[in-house]
Amino acid sequence: QVLLVQSGAEVKSPGASVKISCKASGYTFTSYPVHWVRQAPGQRLEWMGWITPDTGDTKYSQKFQGRVTLTRDTSASTAYMDLSSLDSEDTALYYCARVPAPSEELDHWGQGTLVTVSS
């Protein structure tokens, strides 16, 4: 079955960076875009961007442009999300999710990675 398994929780200081991994299994990793979505406490889900694993093409939400970098390692069937210049408002659960192209909905999600930004 399709599985997306994310790396574990992180605690970071303000100004630091965090890199989260999302390992895919149960399908051909390069055939489906991977999106990243975050959920801050008490807030709605917030889309951050996507990466097309076969080409490495990316698109970012303007809100995160310049601070987020999405990459992938096709040999490891793993996508990565790197967020820099962290502050307390970045404390959130971060999810990766697959899109069953050509559709655009998010059909399978990772379990989420909690990032806590605290001094």
Next chain:
Amino acid sequence: EIVLTQSPDTLSLSPGERATLSCRASQSVSSSYLAWYQQKPGQAPRLLIYDASTRATGIPDRFSGSGSGTDFTLTISRLEPEDFAVYYCHQCDSSPRTFGQGTKVEIK
């Protein structure tokens, strides 16, 4: 940016009752790009409905979606105990993709 507003924020119902959840968009969304998700505490969202009205794999037929343009609806015909959760609508028609603020369906 397309803003999605869900109503009500909270719906208090009993098992067996019908739930009707609304999602209104600030501008028109293609029906092909409107989805609904269910989220339970401590879990990731789960896809329920895509293309506004198509049930995802394994989703019971008590869940149905409808609507077009700026007004969309998720209906749960008869609430089961496992349906009490938070529901989000999501537009993937234009960038940035956006979500509604969620409707919590709680046990009355």
